[in-house]
Amino acid sequence: MTIPASSAPAARLWLFNALKAALTADPGTVSGQGSYGDANASLLVCLDAPGTYQPEDIVAVGKVDRRIDVSSMVGSGGAGWLIEHYTIEITVECARGTDDSQSAFERTCSLIDQITAVVRTDPTLGGNVLWSQPTRSETDTVWADDHSSWVGQGTLTVDCNQRI
Numbered sequence: 326m327t328i329p330a331s332s333a334p335a336a337r338l339w340l341f342n343a344l345k346a347a348l349t350a351d352p353g354t355v356s357g358q359g360s361y362g363d364a365n366a367s368l369l370v371c372l373d374a375p376g377t378y379q380p381e382d383i384v385a386v387g388k389v390d391r392r393i394d395v396s397s398m399v400g401s402g403g404a405g406w407l408i409e410h411y412t413i414e415i416t417v418e419c420a421r422g423t424d425d426s427q428s429a430f431e432r433t434c435s436l437i438d439q440i441t442a443v444v445r446t447d448p449t450l451g452g453n454v455l456w457s458q459p460t461r462s463e464t465d466t467v468w469a470d471d472h473s474s475w476v477g478q479g480t481l482t483v484d485c486n487q488r489i
Contacts, residue, residue, distance in 0.1 A: 329404050332453050332487040333389045333411050337372075339451040340413060340443075340483070341386045345370045347443050351382060351419075351432055381420050384436060388414045396488050407489050412460075412482045415440055419477040426466040426475040433477030437462050440481050450485065457485040 350367040368382045369375055375383050389411050396408035417440075419432040441459045448456050464479040 327404070328402075329489040331391065331409055331411075331489065332485070333391055333409070333413075336450045336453040336457070336485055336487075337386060337389060337413055339453055340415075341370065341372055343443050343447070343451070344384055344386065344415075344440060348384060348436065348439055382432065382436065383416075383418045384440070385416045385418075386413065387416055390414075393489075405488050409485075409487050409489055411485050413485065415481045415483065417477070417479040417481070420469065420474055421477075422474045424475065429475040429477035430464065430466045431477075433464050433466075433479040437464065437479050437481050444483055454485045454487040457483050460484045 348368060348370060367380050368384070369378065369380050370384045370386070372385070373387050374385060391409055391411035393407050393409050396405060398406070417433050417436045419429050419436065421429040421432070441462075444450070444457055444459050448458060450457050459481055461482040462479060464477065466475050466477050468474075469476050
């Protein structure tokens with residue numbers, strides 16, 4: 326008998342790939358160009374924290390927090406015996422080289438809304454979960470450590486459920 330593994334790795338990877346395909350550069354920048362000058366410079370979608378390449382807008386699909394409960398009594402403890410509930414945390418950071426905090430806040434909100442739309446479009450996350458839903462988001466702006474600009478910061482939590 327094969328015991329099913331967690332769906333979390335596949336759901337997280339699906340979400341990452343779906344966001345890479347769906348999210349677009351900020352239309353407020355000239356031809357979608359960021360400060361690095363190439364057409365994709367203003368947006369990075371990554372798993373966990375970004376590396377050395379850090380454009381103006383960063384979306385990071387990160388931490389998974391998982392809990393497991395009994396779903397239904399199966400004598401063998403096999404497939405379908407457990408249900409996993411987990412959250413996937415997505416972090417958004419938008420830096421703007423101005424002293425206008427509202428533009429950083431609005432771009433952060435816009436990206437969170439776009440991420441929400443991706444989850445709403447396919448709540449099974451590509452068939453990896455029974456259902457998922459965006460459940461909580463936070464958005465704020467902070468002054469950059471080097472005092473060069475405002476940075477919008479946000480998180481979105483996606484709750485997932487799957488029988489294993």
